[in-house]
Amino acid sequence: MNENCLIEVIKNITKSRYIGDDCAYLPDLGITVTQDSLVEGVHFNLDWTTPYELGVKAIRVNISDILASGAEPAYALVSLSMPSKFNDNFVEEFYKGLNDGGSNLGGLPSVEIVGGDLTGGDRVFISICMLGKVNGRNISSRSNAKSGYKIVVCGKHGSSAAGLKLLEKGQKAPEKLIQAHISPHLFPEFALSVSKNITEPYAMMDTSDGLGDALFKIARASNVTLNIDFDKIPYDEEIKCFKDWEQLVLFGGEDYGLVAALPESYIPDDAVIIGEVCPKERVPLIIKKSDKIVKYSSVEEFTFNHFS
Amino acid sequence: MNENCLIEVIKNITKSRYIGDDCAYLPDLGITVTQDSLVEGVHFNLDWTTPYELGVKAIRVNISDILASGAEPAYALVSLSMPSKFNDNFVEEFYKGLNDGGSNLGGLPSVEIVGGDLTGGDRVFISICMLGKVNGRNISSRSNAKSGYKIVVCGKHGSSAAGLKLLEKGQKAPEKLIQAHISPHLFPEFALSVSKNITEPYAMMDTSDGLGDALFKIARASNVTLNIDFDKIPYDEEIKCFKDWEQLVLFGGEDYGLVAALPESYIPDDAVIIGEVCPKERVPLIIKKSDKIVKYSSVEEFTFNHFS
Structure with a gap:
């Protein structure tokens, strides 16, 4: 049973109208919320990540989802479970990372840590819940892509997954790719310039599970087909040292870039157009590279599955 | 370094004005929030807890904190990490437990599960964030106890810790104590009758870390001394099969009863008065049992510490 099937089980039991996007939008409270x-051992390895870097990344993972929802990241609750042998230095460095990772958000106030808990455990486990304020912005949904919209992205794609591969092989260069994995960039200006101005429904997601996965989810939820031009997707040139670099660009996770389906008139200045939304065809995702066209009826074989 | 010291480290780094109570009160959003x-292996053992029971307990642990804050439990986000060998039946039963554990809250709507995530991992790890609506109620704080207030409780104390001891010894009776551990009761009517009517500041906490721990925390945060009459504290008679039953009543955790410091005129009908708030003496907590008086300058040696 894979993750997507388990989420269907959960939807059926909870009958929740909120489960579907990475953030739940709660209009009565004027917030979006994510966890x-x-x-x-699954998401990070303490051999190559310092507690400070872990804190930075842990909070950015959640900020990224709030930004993709269109809201303004505001409050965080942090659950940290760790072996009792870890000392207060771990906690101190981790929290300094959380603080710094939640600051400098394109003119927005820093994220405030308002609660959470500390427990013992064999392994380090971190769970962060984040609340974003709507503040009159237009909230996105992956089901909002419409035929005629453009597909735009920000950030470089595949670098984080490439950096992880280097770390797993014990390599320390190219440094740029490793840093993309350890300390991912966020794109608050992009997200907020979209959600502040747009008056029409739109889709926006982060690329935490890979660009291809986000594109596929938008296409499926919106009942459309996305036509993507691979050669338009921004990536770091260094990634070409990998044989499978094209797969990394398309399906590598943890970049925390953004991908959106927008009417052309609302595209931010710094966005890169990589394709367009078309009426539904037989497959949800079509990717053209030079003269080769690949049609994806599923992306499961290329994406990470916790329960394969 | 113990938990309380680590929390001081966290407060110093985050400079958060919200950390101190089990729930953070966010007036701008009209909510209290907890995680x-x-x-x-730390909080539960799958040998004696079914996935369904685990779901019930996991959500009640959080509802209990929201109730103690005075707010109305509304939304939950659920992070579940589990070994990939676990099947969909585990997820299904766990979520059924979450659903049922979040229902029948003294006339309030059921808690809605609005998000969360599913990840792999060696061990089952659950982290739940819950949002409670203030809805015009008066929100509690552990620093609000004032000299002259009465200390009141609801629920039986020590039963859950006694039940855990039985389970650890492989015993199956008394069933009442075991059930108190596996499937704790909540007290929504008590909590909501307090927060709906009271116009003055008050303190209310759940007894998740033991009654004595909650009393001590209220006394310290409010800068007062609590005088408690042990013989007034409600407990199940079955607990007397334990030699150290008095310690279990005072310091056993996971009962999820409530303890409050209230002006006398606001005490709910079903509350039991166990003591009163007095001006600060040398020690924060004084417990009288028959003719014996114990003065507590600390309760650390009696309470569970994840990082001892």
């Missing part, structure tokens, strides 16, 4: 976990 | 984790 993401990082598990030692 | 609590349950770690396999």
Whole structure:
């Protein structure tokens, strides 16, 4: 059973009208809210990540989802479970990372940590819940892409997954790719310039599970087909040292870039147009590279599955 | 370094004005919010807890904190990490437990599960964030106890810790104590009758870390001394099969009863008065049992510490 099937089980039991996007939009409270976990040995390795870097990344993972929703990241609750042998230095460095990772958000106030808990455990486990304020902005949904919209992205794609591969092989260069994995960039200006100005429904997601996965989810939820031009997707040139670099650009996770489906008139200045939304065809995602066209009826074989 | 010291480290780094109570009160959003984790091997054991029971308990742990804040439990986000060998039946039963555990809240609507995430991991790890609506109620704080207030409780104390001891010894009776551990009761009517009517500042906490721990925290935060009459504290008679039953009543955790410091005129009908708030003496907590008086300058040696 894979993650997507398990989420269907959960939807059926909870009958929740909120589950579907990475953030839940709660109009009665004027917020969007998300929760993401990082598990030692699954999402990070303390051999190559310092507690400070872990804190930075843990909070950015959640800020990224709030930004993609169109809201303004505001409050965080942090659950930290760790072995009792860890000392207060771990906690101190981790929290300094959370603080710094939640600052400098394109003119927005820093994220405030308002609660959470500390527990013992064999492994480090982090779960952060984040609340974003709507503040009159237009909230996105992956089901809002419409035929005729453009597909735009920000950030470089595949670098984080490439950096992880280097770390796993014990390599320390190219440094740029490693840093993309350890300390991902956020794109608050992009997100907020979209959600502040747009008056029409739109889709926006972060690329935490890979660009291809986000594109596929938008296409499926919106009942459309996305036509993408691979050669337009921004990536770091250094990634070409990998044989499978094209797969990394398309399906590598943890970049925390943004991808959006927008009417052309609302595209931010710094966005890169990589394709367009078309009426539904037989497959949800079509990617053209030079003269080769690949049609994806599923992307599961290329994406990370916790329960394969 | 113990938990309380680590929390001081966190307060110093985050400079958060919200950390101090089990729930953070966010007036701008009209909510209180809390997050609590349950770690396999630390908080529960799958040998004696079914996935359904785990779901019930996991959500009640958080509802209990929201009730103690005085707010109405409304929304939950659930992070579940589990080994990939677990099947969809585990997820299904766990979520059924969450649903049922979040229902029948003294006339309030059921808690809605609006998000969360699913990840792999060696062990089951659960972290739930819960949002409670203020809805015009008066929100509690552990620093609000004032000299002259009465200390009141609801629920039976020590039963859950006694039940855990039985389970650890492989015993199956008394069933009442075991059930108190597996499937704790909540007290929404008590909590909501307080927060709906009271116009003065008051303190209310759940007894998740033990009654004595909650009393001590209220006394310290409010800068007062609490005088408690042990013989007034409600407990199940079955607990007397334990030699150290008095310690279990005072310091046993996970009962999820409530303890409050209230002006006399606001005490709910079903509350039991166990003591009163007095001007600060040398020690924060004084407990009288028959003709014996114990003065507590600390309760650390009696309470659970994740990082001892």
